[in-house]
Amino acid sequence: MDIEETRLPGVGLRHELAIRGGRRVGVVSQVNGDRELVLYDQHDPDACQAVLHLTPEEASTLAELLGAPRVTERLARLREQVEGIATEGLVLAPESPYVGRTLGDAQIRTRTGVSVVAVVRHGEVSPSPAPTFRFVAGDKVIVVGTDDGVAAVHRLLADG
Numbered sequence: 001m002d003i004e005e006t007r008l009p010g011v012g013l014r015h016e017l018a019i020r021g022g023r024r025v026g027v028v029s030q031v032n033g034d035r036e037l038v039l040y041d042q043h044d045p046d047a048c049q050a051v052l053h054l055t056p057e058e059a060s061t062l063a064e065l066l067g068a069p070r071v072t073e074r075l076a077r078l079r080e081q082v083e084g085i086a087t088e089g090l091v092l093a094p095e096s097p098y099v100g101r102t103l104g105d106a107q108i109r110t111r112t113g114v115s116v117v118a119v120v121r122h123g124e125v126s127p128s129p130a131p132t133f134r135f136v137a138g139d140k141v142i143v144v145g146t147d148d149g150v151a152a153v154h155r156l157l158a159d160g
Contacts, residue, residue: 002017002018003015003016003017004016004017008028010031011028011030011031012028012029012030012031013028013029014026014027014028014029015027015029016040022042023039023040023042024039024040024045025037025038025039025040026038026040033056034053034054034055034056034059035054035056035058035059036051036052036053036054037051037052037054037062038050038051038052039051060124064123064124064125084146085144085145085146086144086145086146086147086149086150087117087142087143087144088142088143088150088153088154089120089140089141089142089143090140090141090143090150090153090154090157091138091139091140091141092135092136092137092138092139092140092141092157093137093157093158094137094138096135096137096157096158096160097159097160098135098157098160099135099136099137100134100135100136101134101135102131102132102133102134102135103116103129103130103131103132103133103134103135104131104132106135106156106157108143108153108156111152111156112145112149112152112153112156113145113146113149114143114144114145114146114149114150114152114153115143115144115145116129116141116142116143117142117143117144118142119133119135119139119140119141119142120139120140120142121136121138121139121140122138141153141157
């Protein structure tokens with residue numbers, strides 16, 4: 001799918017894409033954090049049929065609704081495409097020694113060879129979390145690696 005990006009000086013950035021049936025949809029990301037979801041007129045690509053003004057929180061919630069299942073679907077397809085790769089979502093138990101600690105503290109990749117590709121918290125996906133990402137109980141840690149490596153992460157997060 002092709003996405004067109006246009007810089008809007010003093011405003012922000014606009015991304016547009018064509019959806020099924022030739023309709024065009026745009027997202028304007030303003031410098032103040034607000035977002036506008038734009039549905040362009042089917043017969044006049046320069047005219048807007050509808051504009052929804054979204055606060056940062058509303059935009060984040062909408063992205064979560066649209067994006068979280070997509071991350072899960074992509075990981076499932078990756079598992080099917082690459083033999084020997086395991087993708088798992090491991091839930092961090094309240095008694096884990098890593099609750100309140102950072103991803104860097106866990107040294108998951110160094111200790112197990114497994115990559116943390118995302119963390120899901122209350123339905124919100126944090127893709128490619130930084131080493132400073134701090135875990136809380138109930139986080140679903142999405143990892144990719146060998147079956148043995150994934151088992152090692154499970155033990156690490158449970159026992160330290």
